[in-house]
Amino acid sequence: MTIPADLKYTKDHEWVRIEGDTATFGVTDHAQEALGDIVFVELPEAGRSMAIGDAFAVVESVKAVSDVYAPIASEVIEGNEELESTPEKVNEDPYGEGWIVKVKVTDSDTSNLMDAAAYQTFLDEA
Amino acid sequence: MNESNATLAKTPLFDEHIRLGGKMVPFAGFEMPVQYPLGALKEYQAVRDGEAGIFDISHMGQVRVTGRDALAFLQQVTTNDVSKLVDGQVQYSALLNDRGTFIDDITTYRIDENSYYLCINAANRHKDLAHLLKHAANFDVSVSDESDETVLLALQGKKSQQLLQGITESDLESIGYYRFTVTTIHGAKTIISRTGYTGEDGFEIYLPNSAASAVWRSLENAGAIPIGLAARDMLRTEMGYALYGHEISDDVTPVEAKLMWITKLEKNDFLGRSAVQARRALGAQKRLVGLKLTGRGIPREQYKILADGKEVGEVTSGMHSPLAGCGVAIGYVEPEYAEVGELSIEIRGKAVPAERTKTPFVRSNVRK
Numbered sequence: 001m002t003i004p005a006d007l008k009y010t011k012d013h014e015w016v017r018i019e020g021d022t023a024t025f026g027v028t029d030h031a032q033e034a035l036g037d038i039v040f041v042e043l044p045e046a047g048r049s050m051a052i053g054d055a056f057a058v059v060e061s062v063k064a065v066s067d068v069y070a071p072i073a074s075e076v077i078e079g080n081e082e083l084e085s086t087p088e089k090v091n092e093d094p095y096g097e098g099w100i101v102k103v104k105v106t107d108s109d110t111s112n113l114m115d116a117a118a119y120q121t122f123l124d125e126a
Numbered sequence: 127m128n129e130s131n132a133t134l135a136k137t138p139l140f141d142e143h144i145r146l147g148g149k150m151v152p153f154a155g156f157e158m159p160v161q162y163p164l165g166a167l168k169e170y171q172a173v174r175d176g177e178a179g180i181f182d183i184s185h186m187g188q189v190r191v192t193g194r195d196a197l198a199f200l201q202q203v204t205t206n207d208v209s210k211l212v213d214g215q216v217q218y219s220a221l222l223n224d225r226g227t228f229i230d231d232i233t234t235y236r237i238d239e240n241s242y243y244l245c246i247n248a249a250n251r252h253k254d255l256a257h258l259l260k261h262a263a264n265f266d267v268s269v270s271d272e273s274d275e276t277v278l279l280a281l282q283g284k285k286s287q288q289l290l291q292g293i294t295e296s297d298l299e300s301i302g303y304y305r306f307t308v309t310t311i312h313g314a315k316t317i318i319s320r321t322g323y324t325g326e327d328g329f330e331i332y333l334p335n336s337a338a339s340a341v342w343r344s345l346e347n348a349g350a351i352p353i354g355l356a357a358r359d360m361l362r363t364e365m366g367y368a369l370y371g372h373e374i375s376d377d378v379t380p381v382e383a384k385l386m387w388i389t390k391l392e393k394n395d396f397l398g399r400s401a402v403q404a405r406r407a408l409g410a411q412k413r414l415v416g417l418k419l420t421g422r423g424i425p426r427e428q429y430k431i432l433a434d435g436k437e438v439g440e441v442t443s444g445m446h447s448p449l450a451g452c453g454v455a456i457g458y459v460e461p462e463y464a465e466v467g468e469l470s471i472e473i474r475g476k477a478v479p480a481e482r483t484k485t486p487f488v489r490s491n492v493r494k
Contacts, residue, residue: 036356037167039446040424042474058474060424062166062356062445084422088167 009119043079073107154248166356193267222398282328366485419453
């Protein structure tokens with residue numbers, strides 16, 4: 001199970017990479033493994049504004065439909081349109097080519113997020 | 127998951143599934159592998175792409191019907207015409223109640239004129255047995271539930287015959303579609319039928335519990351790929367095959383479920399016949415259709431089917447079909463929408479357009 005040290009995490013198994021006033025969201029290695037083979041990703045429209053915890057995307061595996069929730073308050077710049085034809089990238093490379101959305105950060109509050117060590121502990125205790 | 131693990135039954139192959147890393151889930155009262163580490167999609171692909179997949183479907187039930195009145199009894203309790211069967215032939219059929227709706231869908235194996243073997247759905251086992259025993263009282267037959275003593279494996283995919291031939295002396299080439307032979311594998315008495323639920327060539331193999339692990343391992347060592355429930359459901363949905371609890375239930379008759387081809391009204395009187403005749407005369411209350419999404423999305427069970435801005439039906443099974451390259455669904459619609467009118471499927475509040483299509487959604491490779 002990979003948990004990169006430079007990312008922040010949510011209890012719903014999203015990751016966020018914050019770079020200045022922009023950020024990238026995706027789902028964690030743990031999430032993709034629990035979901036199984038992902039066969040469909042529904043992306044949000046550019047410009048959509050999101051509060052912490054808003055369901056902004058949907059990933060569907062063979063058997064399950066799961067919402068993806070915003071880790072920080074933000075506005076969508078773009079969804080990863082590659083996932084529309086190759087949703088399996090979420091399984092193959094969840095922190096890389098499997099990213100789901102790039103956003104403009106609208107509120108820098110990250111107090112709800114965990115660092116890698118805390119997320120590891122969270123998974124161990126679950 | 128509503129079923130607590132403590133109350134779940136295990137098949138005799140449970141330890142094999144654990145050894146293989148199967149992800150176990152509750153299903154029809156059993157703990158069954160939903161997938162193995164290979165993953166549902168690759169398991170599905172292995173079966174479609176010409177490998178041989180091996181499935182533990184021992185949760186299904188088996189009932190032996192023997193006696194002088196075996197044929198007369200089965201003509202009374204099943205919908206299909208059992209008199210058309212010859213020794214070594216299998217028939218898809220159903221048990222109906224007096225309202226003409228489904229108690230179960232089954233397969234009937236004719237061993238000889240006084241001996242038949244039924245394969246029934248796991249979830250319906252006790253209901254089926256009670257029904258069969260009740261009606262058997264009027265006939266000179268013995269009805270015995272052999273489910274607990276029997277393991278059922280499915281071996282499906284183009285390589286199935288080659289792999290299975292390696293462990294049996296019976297000439298598999300001579301077994302036609304929906305035919306079977308009674309033989310031995312590893313010294314254990316077995317029934318091998320050329321049947322399945324995937325749309326690929328293959329076999330179903332009935333074994334005593336004691337032989338289960340040895341036969342499973344022989345086939346696995348020969349290259350058969352273990353397949354879980356998720357891939358099994360993909361394979362059957364893509365073929366448009368009905369599944370009890372989804373397309374068929376005690377709410378629908380064969381008229382709605384497009385199963386009049388296994389309901390032989392002309393054979394003799396049988397349980398449910400007059401109700402089916404009445405329903406046919408009145409017309410189906412709803413009709414089963416195959417749908418392909420022309421927009422993006424995956425149709426799922428219970429999603430609404432829409433026409434003219436209103437709900438006209440419901441999806442009973444749906445999936446993303448890797449072969450069709452789109453979402454496909456089976457569902458019931460109001461009769462007036464079975465053939466005409468623009469349909470769509472509501473996915474998360476949006477109407478995604480769909481077109482009616484014949485099933486199977488993809489080409490069947492069963493050997494007819």
